[in-house]
Amino acid sequence: xxxxxxxxxxxxxxxxxxxxxxxxxxxxxxxxxxxxxxxxxxxxxxxxxxxxxxxxxxxxxxxxxxxxxxxxxxxxxxxxxxxxxxxxxxxxxxxxxxxxxxxxxxxxxxxxxxxxxxxxxxxxxxxxxxxxxxxxxxxxxxxxxxxxxxxxxxxxxxxxxxxxxxxxxxxxxxxxxxxxxxxxxxxxxxxxxxxxxxxxxxxxxxxxxxxxxxxxxxxxxxxxxxxxxxxxxxxxxxxxxxxxxxxxxxxxxxxxxxxxxxxxxxxxxxxxxxxxxxxxxxxxxxxxxxxxxxxxxxxxxxxxxxxxxxxxxxxxxxxxxxxxxxxxxxxxxxxxxxxxxxxxxxxxxxxxxxxxxxxxxxxxxxxxxxxxxxxxxxxxxxxxxxxxxxxxxxxxxxxxxxxxxxxxxxxxxxxxxxxxxxxxxxxxxxxxxxxxxxxxxxxxxxxxxxxxxxxxxxxxxx
Numbered sequence: 244x245x246x247x248x249x250x251x252x253x254x255x256x257x258x259x260x261x262x263x264x265x266x267x268x269x270x271x272x273x274x275x276x277x278x279x280x281x282x283x284x285x286x287x288x289x290x291x292x293x294x295x296x297x298x299x300x301x302x303x304x305x306x307x308x309x310x311x312x313x314x315x316x317x318x319x320x321x322x323x324x325x326x327x328x329x330x331x332x333x334x335x336x337x338x339x340x341x342x343x344x345x346x347x348x349x350x351x352x353x354x355x356x357x358x359x360x361x362x363x364x365x366x367x368x369x370x371x372x373x374x375x376x377x378x379x380x381x382x383x384x385x386x387x388x389x390x391x392x393x394x395x396x397x398x399x400x401x402x403x404x405x406x407x408x409x410x411x412x413x414x415x416x417x418x419x420x421x422x423x424x425x426x427x428x429x430x431x432x433x434x435x436x437x438x439x440x441x442x443x444x445x446x447x448x449x450x451x452x453x454x455x456x457x458x459x460x461x462x463x464x465x466x467x468x469x470x471x472x473x474x475x476x477x478x479x480x481x482x483x484x485x486x487x488x489x490x491x492x493x494x495x496x497x498x499x500x501x502x503x504x505x506x507x508x509x510x511x512x513x514x515x516x517x518x519x520x521x522x523x524x525x526x527x528x529x530x531x532x533x534x535x536x537x538x539x540x541x542x543x544x545x546x547x548x549x550x551x552x553x554x555x556x557x558x559x560x561x562x563x564x565x566x567x568x569x570x571x572x573x574x575x576x577x578x579x580x581x582x583x584x585x586x587x588x589x590x591x592x593x594x595x596x597x598x599x600x601x602x603x604x605x606x607x608x609x610x611x612x613x614x615x616x617x618x619x620x621x622x623x624x625x626x627x628x629x630x631x632x633x634x635x636x637x638x639x640x641x642x643x644x645x646x647x648x649x650x651x652x653x654x655x656x657x658x659x660x661x662x663x664x665x666x667x668x669x670x671x672x673x674x675x676x677x678x679x680x681x682x683x684x685x686x687x688x689x690x691x692x693x694x695x696x697x698x699x700x701x702x703x704x705x
Contacts, residue, residue: 245355248273248380249672250373251558254348254357257301265356270308272380274344277360278316279385280376281342285363289394290341291319293334293361295326295402297347297495298435298460301356305346309358310396317388321399325436325460327497328359329591333409334402335365336587347496350469353462366588367560403440406593409586411447415526416597420604422449428600429454429487429503431478433468434461435495437592444593448600454485470494470501470579472509479507489603489610491596498590499579502599504611513538513577517617519595520573522602523583524548529572532565534558535658536667536680537577538620556655557669563588577622620664621689625679627700635670635677641703642668642696659696663688666696 246255253273255265296302335343343361432438438458467474470492490503502510517540531545532553542552555565566574575582580590643657650660656669664683681693
């Protein structure tokens with residue numbers, strides 16, 4: 244069993260003993276701490292929280308626990324039910340709630356679940372807010388409400404439709420152009436909440452035909468739910484067999500978007516943001532941001548328009564902060580996460596789909612031809628196990644000195660930018676490993692950069 248408690252929420256496997264898995268006791272404790280923090284943060288004795296969940300089998304059970312706990316703390320609960328993460332984020336601001344919780348373990352397998360926590364802006368909590376909640380968890384610093392001040396529990400309906408129309412109404416989404424192309428689109432929604440909202444979105448956008456794979460929100464994931472190429476063989480075959488123009492794949496909570504070309508090839512999860520940013524920048528002057536482990540292609544595209552790219556530490560909240568500080572009109576993460584602030588500051592696959600379809604329609608190209616207009620980079624992701632007792636910080640500091648003749652960024656671990664590519668090292672907070680990412684213009688060059696970096700770390704450890 245596994246349980247990970249961090250400033251961004253609590254995530255774990257269902258079952259087992261308290262503090263070893265995501266048990267009812269752990270769930271109640273964490274929800275209580277969040278409610279206590281929210282009462283203070285909002286300045287309200289009885290704040291309102293929007294609560295939604297993905298389609299995981301454990302979802303109803305965890306939802307009941309969280310709902311009852313929030314009510315016991317005196318918090319009013321607005322239940323969205325089955326909903327995407329971005330839908331809940333939009334709902335928080337739409338109804339002017341004080342916070343939100345999404346019950347989802349994102350791309351983790353079906354036996355995992357989690358509580359993702361939002362503030363009153365519908366955004367993930369800052370590091371300081373998350374730390375305050377963790378302290379309340381450690382010290383059991385929360386008080387339950389008197390019987391006459393229990394929170395109410397009410398349904399909040401129609402938020403999925405509102406989310407869709409907010410996307411469709413964006414200035415850069417062109418339904419007319421999409422309709423004219425009579426697109427045939429294949430989708431894989433991994434039997435979660437994307438299966439409810441993505442077909443509705445595509446219909447509203449004027450897509451001519453939708454080929455649905457795994458759109459029944461049972462929580463019975465038919466394959467590994469992380470939208471990586473090795474998990475997408477079925478939609479790839481379907482694309483070629485049925486002559487679809489483009490394929491879209493989302494994770495269980497629909498904040499990540501992978502694209503499949505008409506020939507069954509992968510557009511590349513890193514290039515979801517790159518292509519959407521290219522379209523947005525062609526219409527709206529502004530800067531961009533992504534995390535340090537994302538492809539250099541976003542920087543290339545941004546500079547093509549004479550604007551600036553800003554790197555951020557890994558984590559959505561860090562990218563959002565960089566976007567706000569640097570007037571970015573588009574940003575996100577290389578895992579297919581598109582953040583478009585014209586709607587809201589959160590990764591949103593619905594926004595990604597609508598903007599990409601408009602871009603594809605306007606380009607007059609096939610999906611694979613569109614992909615070819617972007618620079619080719621290859622990313623390698625590795626994990627280096629550390630011997631027991633190794634000081635990861637010392638290793639990273641020594642690595643930085645070894646590469647000091649290059650451009651070095653230490654905002655999040657150590658990232659070294661070289662003319663031919665980059666390498667990024669981050670220590671794990673949950674296991675004794677260093678994660679190593681490298682990118683260059685060819686697979687061979689990427690492997691060379693990664694290999695040299697791993698060899699350097701091995702020498703430093705010894």
